[in-house]
Amino acid sequence: MRKFKEFIIEKFILVCGIASIFFVVLIFLFLLKEGLAVFNIVSPFQFLFGKSWYPISEPPQLGILPLILGSLLVTLGAAIISIPIGVGCAIYIAEVAPGKIKEALKAGIELLAAIPSVVLGFIGMVTLVPLVKNIFHLPTGLTALSGSIMLAFMAMPTIVSIAEDALYSVPKNYKEGAFALGATHWQTIYRVMLPAASSGILAAVMLGIGRVIGETMAVMMITGNAAVLPQSILVPVRTLTATIAAEMGEAVVGGEHYFALFAIGIVLFIISFVINVTADLFLHKRQ
Amino acid sequence: MKKNSHRTQKIAFLFLLLATLLIVVPVGLIVVIIIQKGLPAINWQFISDIPRQGMRAGGIFPAIIGTIYLVTGAIIFALPIGLLAAIYLSEYSKDSMLNRLIRLAIINLAGVPSVVYGLFGLALFVIFFKFGASILSGSLTLGIMILPIIITTSREALESVPQSFREVSLSLGVSKWQTIRHIVLPNAIPGILTGTILGLGRAAGETAPILFTVAAFYLPQLPGSVFDQAMALPYHLYVISTQVPNVDEKIRYGTAFVLLALVLFMNLVAIIIRYKFRKKKKW
Numbered sequence: 001m002r003k004f005k006e007f008i009i010e011k012f013i014l015v016c017g018i019a020s021i022f023f024v025v026l027i028f029l030f031l032l033k034e035g036l037a038v039f040n041i042v043s044p045f046q047f048l049f050g051k052s053w054y055p056i057s058e059p060p061q062l063g064i065l066p067l068i069l070g071s072l073l074v075t076l077g078a079a080i081i082s083i084p085i086g087v088g089c090a091i092y093i094a095e096v097a098p099g100k101i102k103e104a105l106k107a108g109i110e111l112l113a114a115i116p117s118v119v120l121g122f123i124g125m126v127t128l129v130p131l132v133k134n135i136f137h138l139p140t141g142l143t144a145l146s147g148s149i150m151l152a153f154m155a156m157p158t159i160v161s162i163a164e165d166a167l168y169s170v171p172k173n174y175k176e177g178a179f180a181l182g183a184t185h186w187q188t189i190y191r192v193m194l195p196a197a198s199s200g201i202l203a204a205v206m207l208g209i210g211r212v213i214g215e216t217m218a219v220m221m222i223t224g225n226a227a228v229l230p231q232s233i234l235v236p237v238r239t240l241t242a243t244i245a246a247e248m249g250e251a252v253v254g255g256e257h258y259f260a261l262f263a264i265g266i267v268l269f270i271i272s273f274v275i276n277v278t279a280d281l282f283l284h285k286r287q
Numbered sequence: 288m289k290k291n292s293h294r295t296q297k298i299a300f301l302f303l304l305l306a307t308l309l310i311v312v313p314v315g316l317i318v319v320i321i322i323q324k325g326l327p328a329i330n331w332q333f334i335s336d337i338p339r340q341g342m343r344a345g346g347i348f349p350a351i352i353g354t355i356y357l358v359t360g361a362i363i364f365a366l367p368i369g370l371l372a373a374i375y376l377s378e379y380s381k382d383s384m385l386n387r388l389i390r391l392a393i394i395n396l397a398g399v400p401s402v403v404y405g406l407f408g409l410a411l412f413v414i415f416f417k418f419g420a421s422i423l424s425g426s427l428t429l430g431i432m433i434l435p436i437i438i439t440t441s442r443e444a445l446e447s448v449p450q451s452f453r454e455v456s457l458s459l460g461v462s463k464w465q466t467i468r469h470i471v472l473p474n475a476i477p478g479i480l481t482g483t484i485l486g487l488g489r490a491a492g493e494t495a496p497i498l499f500t501v502a503a504f505y506l507p508q509l510p511g512s513v514f515d516q517a518m519a520l521p522y523h524l525y526v527i528s529t530q531v532p533n534v535d536e537k538i539r540y541g542t543a544f545v546l547l548a549l550v551l552f553m554n555l556v557a558i559i560i561r562y563k564f565r566k567k568k569k570w
Contacts, residue, residue, distance in 0.1 A: 002462070009464050010379065016368050017375030018385070020392040020438065023431050027399060030410040088306030096300055097307075105307060107558060112314045114554040115547065116492025117401075118521045122528050122543050123317050126536075156310050186296035207398070214400025216495040217521075221529055241402045241495070248406070248499050253414060265406040269399060276398040280391065 031269055035262030038062065047263060053227040055247065055257040062260045064267070066229045070144070070237035071213060073230050074223060077148025078155055078212045083205055085152070086159030090204070093160065094167035095189055106164075113157035121221035124150040129222055136234055142224030144237045150218050155208035162207060162283075166200020167193055203282035210275040214268065216241040240264050318547070325544025328537040334545075337507040342527050343534050347542055352509055353422075353517030354491055354549070357501065360426025360513070361433060361490045366483055369437030373479075376438070377445040378467055397435035401495040404432045408500040423513040425501025432496055433486035440485065444478020445471060477564035481557045488553035492546065494521040504530070520546045 038047065042062050050063015093105050128149060133141030170193050178188040194201070224236025225246060238246075244261050251257040332346055339345030372389075380386045408428030418424045448471050456466040472479075494502075502522040510517040524542045527534045 006462055006464050013371050013375045013379060016371035017380065017389060019368050019372055020389055020396055020434060023434065024392045024395050024399075026411070027403070027407045027431075030407055030415070031403070034406075034410045085306045085309050088303045089310050092300075092303040092307045096303055105311065108311050108314060110554065110558065111318070111551065112310065114488060114492075114550055115314075115317065116494070116521055116550055118492070118494045118525050119321070119543050119547050120317070122524055122539065123320065125528060126539075127320070153310075153313065160310070184292050184296045186299045187292060190299070210398055214398070214403070216400065216402040217525060221525070241400055244402050244406060245495055245498055248409070262406055262410070265403050268403050272398045272400055272403075273395055276394050277391065280394055 028269060031262055031265045035259060035264075035266045038256065038259035038263040041256055041259070047260075048267075051229060053243070055251075055260055060256050060260075062256070064240070064243075064260075064264060066227050067238055067240045067243050067264070068267075069230055070223070070227075071239040071241070073144045073233060073237055074147040074151060074219060074239055075209060075212045077144060077233060078151035079205075079209055081148060081152035082155040082159060082208060082212075086156045086204070086208060087163055087201060089156070090160045090163035090167060090201075091189060091194075094164045095185070095193065106161075109157050109160050112153065113161075116217075117154065117215060118217040118221070120150055120153065121218035124218060124222040132234075138234055140224060140236065142222055142236050144223060144230060144233045144235065147219050147223035147237070147239075148233070150222055151212045151215055154215055154218065155212045158211050159204045159208035162204035163197070163201045166197040166204065169200070170196045199282040199285050203279040206275050206279040206282070210272055210279070213275075214241060214272055216245050220245050240268055244268075318551075321540065321543050321547050324536070325540040325542075325547075328541030329544060333538075333541055338505065338523075339507075342505060342523075342531050343538070347520070347523060347545065349506060349509055350518040350520045350523040350542070351545065353501075353503075354520045356422050356510065356513075356517060357425050357429060357497065357519055358487050358490045360422060361429035362483060362487055364427055364430035365434050365437055365486060369434050369482075369486075370441050370479060372434075372438045373441035373445055374467060377442050378463070378471065393435045393438055396431070397439075399432075401432065401493055402498075404428055404496040405498050405500060407431075408496060413500055419514065420499070420501055420503075420516050421514045422501055422510055422517050425497045425517075425519075426513075428496045428500045429490040429493065432493065433490050436486045436489060437482050440482025441475070441479045444475040444482070447478065448474045477560050481561045481564075484553050484557040484560070488550045488557070491553070492521055492550045494519075494525055497522060520549070 042050065047062055047064060049065050050061065051065050052061045052063050053066055054061040093102055097105055124146060128146050129141035131141070132138065132143060132146045174192050174196055175188055178192045183191070219239050220242035223239065223242065225238045225242060226236035227238040227243065230237045244264055247257065248261050251261055334346060335348050336346030337349055338347065376389065405428065408424055412418045412424035412427050413420055452470050452474065453466055456470045497519055501517055503516040503518050504526060506516060506518050520542065524546055527542060528539050
């Protein structure tokens with residue numbers, strides 16, 4: 001009897017163990033189920049590279065190129081800002097900061113990671129957006145640049161904590177060896193630690209970028225949501241995520257617009273899948 | 288030469304410090320601004336009253352309650368599954384291929400954009416299972432979203448229990464499940480608690496997954512059952528900052544303050560538990 005009970009419990013635990021695989025597959029299947037229907041209306045090529053997104057005109061124009069470029073532009077901006085700052089901060093925390101300050105800084109980074117994106121979006125709206133508007137004398141501060149700056153702050157906690165881990169796990173004798181050869185601390189960091197931790201830092205950067213591409217609320221609140229091909233970083237843009245969030249409420253279930261929004265979901269899912277798997281390969285290589 | 292390289296080091300470290308300040312100072316500013324402008328808006332009426340005059344006056348009580356319901360529902364769903372999954376990964380799994388697949392799945396679950404969770408919840412719970420836009424649909428969606436956090440932290444907690452504890456228990460003739468139940472789990476509870484609270488905090492702050500699965504734009508009453516729609520704090524903040532014109536700044540900051548305080552409080556509790564546990568640990 002006891003053996004039987006044990007057996008049942010073990011099987012139940014196994015089922016829960018593979019639940020995450022089940023959910024990932026389930027998410028993908030349901031996105032496909034609702035999203036693939038859009039390809040009865042437009043070809044995959046037209047969908048991905050069509051230049052106009054007018055989902056409620058008659059007939060609807062379902063080209064997501066402006067949205068893809070919007071996402072890319074905002075992400076690129078965020079990456080340019082967050083990578084040097086994030087990696088620099090990781091090095092500072094891992095190598096330079098003294099004990100107590102190190103713990104405080106780590107807690108600060110965790111704090112940033114915990115701030116809900118809608119709160120960051122709100123703060124961006126009331127502080128950053130007017131600032132950008134005034135500095136560049138623009139008709140509106142809701143631009144790709146504002147989005148990039150705000151999103152950089154969402155990428156940084158990821159970049160800092162993973163890069164810091166990577167630096168921390170570089171074997172101590174690498175560092176000692178470099179010191180013994182008379183290298184300064186900075187030379188050691190620059191010539192020994194960074195190369196040794198490079199794959200982990202690369203993974204950190206990728207995961208940070210993944211976070212930015214998938215970010216929704218903050219980006220919807222401060223990029224201005226204009227679904228047109230962006231001409232510069234100082235104009236309003238609309239990202240893939242913001243399009244889903246902003247338009248799903250009005251889309252008719254089972255309509256063309258609805259299918260198209262799910263198809264955007266498929267695109268996002270695939271992007272995040274590729275980023276996460278590649279980043280994991282880099283992290284794994286290190287071990 | 289020697290002097291030169293030391294000067295380089297000084298300049299380099301200065302830049303590293305600058306990078307750190309560029310992150311820490313704005314974070315501090317964000318928190319200070321929200322406290323400074325949000326705290327004056329907080330009074331008993333704001334916390335306990337329903338929104339009035341099209342959300343331009345009154346309080347945020349239904350949104351607070353909605354968020355509490357959603358978060359509770361999410362944790363009821365995610366904690367058992369997540370904990371058992373963590374037990375499987377740390378205690379039972381041997382098959383390295385399956386192990387690797389599960390790990391990849393967890394990483395991907397953690398990386399799926401939050402709005403895609405919203406789509407998934409809409410397609411599966413709202414439409415396919417016909418739960419409609421309801422607390423149930425929203426809780427389940429949030430539950431799946433926080434699963435990776437709970438699995439990862441619980442697993443770490445379980446794995447940090449020394450192997451010798453298990454060996455002693457097994458050598459006394461105790462079965463594997465009993466060992467886990469009475470030896471491993473009790474020693475891992477602080478870590479599991481930390482993960483659970485972090486998951487709660489994440490679920491409380493997310494907006495995109497509840498957009499189409501539960502969130503009500505304006506519902507000045509409390510939900511009566513799990514099949515009702517509900518307001519939620521993060522969505523309410525989004526609505527009053529972008530969708531409703533002429534909302535008093537005080538109300539916006541007040542809402543942001545309550546949401547931020549709720550989320551940061553949970554994170555703080557998690558950090559404290561982890562810190563105390565690390566100090567107390569005897570092995």
